[in-house]
Amino acid sequence: MTEISLHKPYPAAEVAKWDYETDVAVIGFGATGACAAIEAATAGAKVMLFDRNSGSGGASALSGGEIYIGGNGGTDAQRAAGFEDRTEDFAAYLKAAGGPCADEAKCDLYARESLNHYEWLKAQGVPYRGNYLPGKVIEPTDDSTLIWSGSEQAEPFRSLAKPAPRGHVIQHMGWGGGRPLVDILEASARKLGVDIVVDARAVALIRDGDTICGVVMRIDNENRFIKANKGVVLATGGFVMNEDMRRRYCPETFKINSPIGDKDDGSGIELGIGAGGDAVHMEQFFTTCPWTIPEPQAYGVFVNEAGQRFINEDCYHGRVSRFAFDQLGRRVYLLLDMAHFDQPLELAGISIAGTGETWEEVEQELEMAAGTLSQTMAFYNKHAAEGKDPLFHKQQPILTPLDQGPFVALELNFEHSYFSFFTLGGLRTSTDGEVLDHTGAPVPGLYAAGRCTSGLPAWGHGYSSGMSLADCTFFGRQAGRKAASA
């Protein structure tokens, strides 16, 4: 008898008894799985939705519930705030954000369909207050809708696509909108009669000839054989919680210490690979250390251990953090003057490394050679006073002289600070959510979406908030609908 394994589909011929039969089996009950289930059920399919936890949520429920939306002239919230957002600009931004890993077909499709997707989310019951919150915020601390959530206004993005804020946040007081977002999607799925089974972990796909036709679920310590006549949708998340997979595919992440996820052990990726699926861009990851909180800190300047700037700091906090990660040495410094210093967020693990009445004194306190940090700041301040950043083209108002002493250098330390991270690589899928094999052909019966795939947020240096949930919800829907149509 064939072994039950993540790494090899179990032969349907060896299934002694099917415990359950459905049309579409969805594995994973975060936002991706919920959206897949809703669409499959809407299309008339019988759907079973499984999660290894005792309820819905996944990594989506740990998020801010922010979704990257725009194009087609803009959403209600964008237009009310005076932002026209053309589809071409939206697509161009998505591609620039995907960098060398961009899936152009996914970017183009999502740019075209994003407004319809927004309407769909509202139709599920997701509330949006509809207002715009300006400034540099990670998530709204009130219940606002629209924020700048990427590097749209920063170079090189502003030169590639006309900037617009596109982070659309569920109406929810304070951080943590991901949980209510999933709750609403869950209610929608339940209303449609989706059969939800929790405390159920996928342990193998089942294959009949070349076609995935079911899944073995571990429920109550027993293997249960689920027949899925139309297919299986993987919605299991990334692999940030699997150290062995990280060592093999994404070993750079061992430089930092705060994985975020919810049992994101890569099991869906392994199931997909075992069925012949191709996994791509597995080395990519998102990281951020929340250095823009409190907001005055967003006006700071970063230098590496050599006292050099390395990025226009008006980029998205995660892009800045990702470039910080790339610097040689163990830390980078965030430089602030008294006009912009405030106590850093406790959670961030950011410490005060040096202070001084002048930048020369700060430099000395950090034991940097004379004429490094101090020169960097003299040059920066001189040009910032004229509204210029000749090195990295940072823009006003974030571009401002830091000359109101005393001065402070905050340390973001790769080992000790809170560099949260999650993986971005995964199964290669079509725009319809079909898992593709190494020839680019679909693996029959197998679909996937969200962070067990490589999607819109393909490149760590270009990530913007809301991109992953956009990818999860939109391509989750695509996968569910395609499976139901099989």
Next chain:
Amino acid sequence: MTEISLHKPYPAAEVAKWDYETDVAVIGFGATGACAAIEAATAGAKVMLFDRNSGSGGASALSGGEIYIGGNGGTDAQRAAGFEDRTEDFAAYLKAAGGPCADEAKCDLYARESLNHYEWLKAQGVPYRGNYLPGKVIEPTDDSTLIWSGSEQAEPFRSLAKPAPRGHVIQHMGWGGGRPLVDILEASARKLGVDIVVDARAVALIRDGDTICGVVMRIDNENRFIKANKGVVLATGGFVMNEDMRRRYCPETFKINSPIGDKDDGSGIELGIGAGGDAVHMEQFFTTCPWTIPEPQAYGVFVNEAGQRFINEDCYHGRVSRFAFDQLGRRVYLLLDMAHFDQPLELAGISIAGTGETWEEVEQELEMAAGTLSQTMAFYNKHAAEGKDPLFHKQQPILTPLDQGPFVALELNFEHSYFSFFTLGGLRTSTDGEVLDHTGAPVPGLYAAGRCTSGLPAWGHGYSSGMSLADCTFFGRQAGRKAASA
């Protein structure tokens, strides 16, 4: 009938007629395949060795024939030149060079066995003059043996492992020792009765149950079924010549334009994955632009478009080039004074971007903001005169002031200069050359070595010359011997 495919082993049960039968089938006749065949034949196995070209060579024959060797107190050439090379230092260097991708078991084994491997190479007939050529050379222009071929003397490596030169080059006048190296290995294989079949391309593995037991070769436009009773060794090289694979796994390389390889289309990696093998570190690549030729240029200083230095330039030319590649923008500049300028190598595609009587003039000519490049050089020169590099800890004698005007800025342009590159990621293998599946277990009957695997040269930022051929020849032998013992 099952399709003949790289992506899925062909069932042995469907083979109508075996055209040939052997013990070990080796695919690819570069240095890896030759060494695998020699060891398998030496162990008493019947061996067939295939290449899709009309003769031996592969990418190995395009190389300098340099092999990274040391440890155990040093080779004859190292000891004659006064370098003791302890195994611990050798292993520490290999691990540092592998960075986050290092395979520690392979590093440890090779550090222990490297001297024996050197003796084995000599026993095959590979000649070594035995002398040491000091200085900063890419390959000897004479027939010398021992050169510095990595970043051993540069930080951070010099602090992690006692430096020793370890690049051992076949005795051969001038560049291009790879071709005679393969010729010698070929002669050795022929003497042992290895059955060499050229113009033969692997199109599928053949599997009996879980065990790889043969290979389908395309010969004279027909599929030939080869039974390999003890196993198949993949020695097919990397995937630098396969744009589709690069797009999926190593898309950063599209920033540069000079792949080097010989039909390195990744077919062996695809064959291995199709048989259940795990491929790791697929995003890694080596690149270099030969900026240390002529040798005085090795004394130059690199700056990025912001006029900042980014690395201690006494590192191996490939490490410096890899960090150059990482810089924002389209180019980096190599700064030289008249004491160190010479006409750059034509091949390198390095152009003169700016000149001046002072560094300020060069800065102006490059249209950089005043106080960028000029400040960088003033700071550098001041400290270099005192034998110090506070930013990156470059060492003398490469560390020297560049103050003999006039001055010149050479441009290394990512699009137009010769940034040669090849891929480093591939199948995950044991130290015995067994292809490992996603659980870490061997795929029965399947072996691999060289650039279709991830081995000693695992990390682009740490590559040193001779590491790939060390990996190819040593782990090629391991794979051949293990296959023969099956």
